[in-house]
Amino acid sequence: MPAMDSSRFLFCLFPILFLIINQALGQVCINEKGNYTTNSTYQTNLNRLLSSLPSDENGNGYGFYNASYRLNSSNEHIYAIGLCRGDVKAEGCLSCLNKSRYALPQSCPNRKEAIGWYDDNCMLRYSNRSIYGVMETEPSTTYYNINNVSSSDLDGFNQELRKLLESIRSEAAAGGSLRKFAFGNTSAPSFQTIFALAQCTPDISEQLCSDCLVGAFADISSIYGKVGGGVNKPSCKFRFDLYPFYDPTSVKQLPSPPPIHSPPPSTNTTNTSQGSKSSKSRTVIIIVVSIIASLLLAMFMGICLRVRKAKKKLQSNLIPDEDVDEIGSAESLQFNFDTIRIATDDFSEANKLGQGGFGSVYKGRLFNGQEIAVKRLSVNSGQGDLEFKNEVLLVAKLQHRNLVRLLGFCLEGVERLLIYEFVPNASLDHIIFDPIKRAQLDWDRRYKIIVGITRGLIYLHEDSRLRIIHRDLKASNILIDEEMTPKISDFGMAKLFGVDQTQGNTSRIVGTYGYMAPEYAMHGHFSVKSDVYSFGVLVLEIVSGQKNNSFRHGENMEDLLSYAWKCWKEGTASNLIDPALTNGSRNEIMRCIHIGLLCVQENIPDRPTMNAIVLMLNSYSVTLPVPSQPAFFRDSNVGSDMTLGWKNSSEVITTGSDRSKSSSVKAPEHEVSLITEVYPR
Structure with a gap:
């Protein structure tokens, strides 16, 4: 058969041969x-890892996934790597990897380590040992075209093939950290x-890429004399054939390096007149372009200065000057939306923990197994991107075992997500106000909760980099973890002070009825003592097991503070103790009632600081002062004044069949505050 006819015949066979290669x-x-x-x-975690592998978060944008x-x-990990051929388009790459993540575990059932090459488009491998950055040449597979090179052309064919492979080896190895891929062609005999x-x-x-190739x-010896074939190894591959099996037009361009400006070409001196005119034209163009560029630069700098000034003004309301430079680190806390969507099973109802006025809360699990609580803020929150990121940074800086830890955020389109550590036992109000659950909360546990809240407030008031007034301390904002450790949450109404600042005033009152100190509710005056007042109400609720605004004594419904004060004056403070508390130190319980009444006194200086309170709780040698009458602002002429300029809202949190409502006064949308109400219910 003539050479040209033979080539046409082989070319017709290429689709069939390609199928044979793919099967191999x-x-x-x-x-x-x-x-x-x-x-x-x-197996569950392996499937979870493989399903998340082909995502933007795990990819480098050029077909490599890790x-x-x-x-x-245990400390055992599962590692996975996916690599698509350099000329495979993004959709083909993802399709190949998605097919391989099902095919490989089925082909290698119950194996902790496996590797597969699919459709000559992608490679998938996983292992229980670290495989990233490690050059490995085994195991390997070899495949070939069943047709042989003509014996008369063999030497020339192999000589040209070696030259071509050496050329693309150097080019692929020098490809950089995004992609190491090269292709080419050369003329062969006949x-x-x-x-x-x-x-x-x-x-x-x-160097490792070059060594691998x-x-x-060297393995080509096993396919010596074939017109096509290839070798696949874990860290590298090559292939050759007599037809263009790759698509050069599909290769995604790598980022270009900054251009190197060449010096202007020299003037042609052979024609003085034309050269002079050309020089003048260039001079005019340069001057015009320079003026336009200068104007544009001046406009740009002016805009940047205005934005920077506005940014500093906004930040100055949020954090001290020494923390302004850290705003740029917000990106380090940012999660990919697809990562959170996968973690929450696409925000499924089965993972929904609660519904609040500012959005819904979902339970999720990250790729590394960590459980999270995701607050999906409602789209009408009215907050700008910069404000949102600043608030995230501020809350993320609060690190204490008695504060709920913010892990990060997601900001994509209209989506605003807050990612918190997951706290499994919901909030204190779901336990302490439930007649069945609170019976399991003995005094030791309640005392541990009181002490933990105290330590959290000391951190906010004294020990953190920023002095923070919470302004909405209540039972529903205290989360309880698996060890019954309390964690203060919901910094949506908090106010930040400089280290030396201790008090402030506002015309916008925010908080929850029953927990607000009278000076704050009536005049907008707040300080650390405002939180102390709320803490005192909370302590009395923990001791009594009842809500402050619906305390039941026999058949009568009373105000908790009124009843507590009446019992104290009459010497019957023990009537305040929850009947479910059948054990525990009676002296310790009575001391907590005493501390609670000291915290809710009307005179602000008479209320103890949180540092003094922790001393009172830990040392019985400290003599407690006699409390004065609490401030009963329900009985004062506050009713009509308290609603002026306020925005009322109520939230309904649902967990299973449990429903609880709490009426709160929230900040208007333009009020500068911290992250709003994020907790699992």
């Missing part, structure tokens, strides 16, 4: 790394053209 790519299951049990936690997952019960490509995983160095080229 296959998977490799590695025995020595151990097995996992079917339906085990390991992720890991830490098992809950009017043939050899096409080839080479690729490494971009997580290895240039050299080793892969």
